[in-house]
Amino acid sequence: MHPPDDLVSVLIQDHRDLQQLHFELGYTIEFPRLRHSLVELLIAEVVRHEVAEETYVFPVVRARLPHGPALVDEDVAGHREIWQVLNSLDEPDLTSEEFASRLSRLKATTAPHTRAEEEELYPALTEHLDEDERVALGRAALRAKEKAALRRYLAEPDCSLRNRVCSSPTTLAERVRTYLRADAYRL
Structure with missing residues (x-):
């Protein structure tokens, strides 16, 4: 069992x-406006998680784990697959049936x-990093996550994220990634 501020615990959470x-989205299939809002939130949260992995996990995996670069490449390939499906959920005018099918995909x-990360990658991190290192990385990730607390920001009337997201012609994922990299995760 990992302490709650251990990097592995943070990522599993x-x-x-x-x-x-994802579960909540299943209840919005018949409510297009609500599901669109939740899809946007899901996309933003996936980007936030992915940026945390890129910032705190991948450099350590590359440097410290046997076959680290190959493990990172495999994880990044998994992210690409997820993005293909996730972006298809954000297409306008999906019927309820189309949305349900894409949500299943x-x-x-x-x-x-997720299973590969939790059963292979995260245990390898536990094996090759001591608890103090994992806790230091976990605390850094938690601080970054707090800066990027998207649910809280999206609820604010003068939400800079919402304003920046809405004013850009790029995809939602690209806009959120740019926002997080610039404001929350100092690389």
């Missing part, structure tokens, strides 16, 4: 939070990726 959003794509 992200997985549970993303699974919860998202679950089928994310489940093996």
Whole structure:
């Protein structure tokens, strides 16, 4: 069992939070406006999680784990697969049936990726990093997550994220990634 501020615990909690959003989306299939809002939130949260992995996990995996670069490449390939499906959920004018089908595909794509991280990558991190290192990285990730607390920001009337997201012609994922990299995760 990892302490709650251990990097592995932080990332596993992200997985549970993303699974919860996915579950909630299942109840919005017949409500297009609500599901659109939740899809936007899911996209933003996936980007936030992915940036946390890129910032705090991948450099350590590359440097400290046997075959680290190959493990990172495999994880990044999994992220690309997830993005293909996730972006298809954000298409306008999806019927309820189309949305339900794509939501099922998202679950089928994310489940093996999450399982691989939790059963292979995270245990390898535990094996090759001592608890103090994992806690230091976990605390850094938690501080960054707090700066990027998207649910709180999106609820504020003068939400800079919402204003920046709405004013850009790029995809939602690209806009959120740019926002997080600039404001929350100092690289």
